Amino acid sequence: MAAAVLLSALGLVAGSVPIAAAQANSVMTLTYEVQTDRQGNEWLVLLAKLNQDDGYPLSQRSVVFFEKSDIFGVANVSIGSATTSAVGIASLKYETRLAGPHTFTAVYGGDATSTSVVTTATLDLQNLPVLAPLAPPVGMESISQWSMIVTGVVVLAVWGLLIGVLFGTVRGIRSASKGQ
16 A cells, blocks of 8 residues: 555656756857946956847856966966846956957856857957056065165175185095095
């Protein structure tokens, strides 16, 4: 009797499992723009527009942005992530001091209703916003040119003294070994 109840319960559960809907193909484009606030401050924004292939925007989806870097070998370095808006646009503020071509990749991992998509674009960044100058090293402002020269002379004198002691020791050991 227990086996019959168990089998009928399994039949009810199995009969109530929904069939997964087919995933729509996702399409993404990658662009940039310079945005300005009311105070006149400018910044560069990367824009990834995420749609289904029929043009319907995909909102509330996470997009991860990467930039191709060649510092210690070529690699895609993560520069941040953003969530798409109601019209399917993920925007990421990006700061750079280097005008010219930059290669970016935007990645959407997909979900139950839409497929994953990876888009790579080389964007020629021109007319970049003016960024604040790099901050000077903290604590180095009070060091004058003369104090650096005096420090260099002292270091050279100490090294000269050490080298003199080394040569004197070697000469003393040689003369002592010849005297025996």
